Amino acid sequence: MTPFPRKDTFVLPHWRPLPTKEKSAQPQLLVSGERGKRRRNSVNLQLLDLEQLEHKVKKMATLSELYTMQEAAQHNTKEDCWIVIEGKVYDVSSYLDEHPGGDDVLFTAAGKDATEEFEDAGHSKSARELMEKFCVGELDTSTTPAIPELEIVRKGQSGNLPGKILNLTKQYWAVSVAVVGIAVVVSVFCLRRK
Numbered sequence: 001m002t003p004f005p006r007k008d009t010f011v012l013p014h015w016r017p018l019p020t021k022e023k024s025a026q027p028q029l030l031v032s033g034e035r036g037k038r039r040r041n042s043v044n045l046q047l048l049d050l051e052q053l054e055h056k057v058k059k060m061a062t063l064s065e066l067y068t069m070q071e072a073a074q075h076n077t078k079e080d081c082w083i084v085i086e087g088k089v090y091d092v093s094s095y096l097d098e099h100p101g102g103d104d105v106l107f108t109a110a111g112k113d114a115t116e117e118f119e120d121a122g123h124s125k126s127a128r129e130l131m132e133k134f135c136v137g138e139l140d141t142s143t144t145p146a147i148p149e150l151e152i153v154r155k156g157q158s159g160n161l162p163g164k165i166l167n168l169t170k171q172y173w174a175v176s177v178a179v180v181g182i183a184v185v186v187s188v189f190c191l192r193r194k
């Protein structure tokens, strides 16, 4: 019978904490190989929060560079001017002076998401082709701050005071009718007394 582990094969890598007396406290990956040829690969385990970790994994899985909005926002000078348009990140530093719409519009949008402004300017097809030259990566939307929650207003329910009163009146119509009725009876009673 072949002894296990066989001499010429690798067994599954396994984790083993280093003895505490060793200098480095970092865990190491032990890979068992041919007998007498054990290899040690130190693995840098950094403490990352989940968001950073997700961003790093996505970065590795994507062919183009991934940037967070925070990273893009740091490139906000004339010499280093990045703009985010439709989920893509553009380095337009070298294009500022050549931009037919002026450098000021591009500089104003530096480090920001200028999708709306870009669309509003009604750029031509050739402008869209040209911009690919400046694309440096994509935006990691998972780390983009969420849009602040909007207040949901039911159809017919207005935010102003007169509207609210009208709604309440509709809701409690019986009360309104009773109040009007009492007012009528009281006024008739008062008129008769005169």
Ligand code: HEM
Pocket: 083, 090, 092, 099, 100, 101, 102, 105, 106, 109, 114, 117, 118, 121, 122, 123, 124, 125, 126, 127, 128, 130, 131, 134
């Ligand atoms: C990489 C990004 C960009 C490229 C390559 C680019 C390119 C161009 C080009 C070629 C034109 C000439 C008109 C056309 O062919 O459509 C133009 C005009 C213009 N662009 Fe941009 N642009 C970019 C980003 C932006 C952004 C972010 C804004 C706004 C914040 C903007 C605002 C304008 C305006 C206002 C005009 C003038 C439109 C007009 O004269 O009717 N552009 N751009």
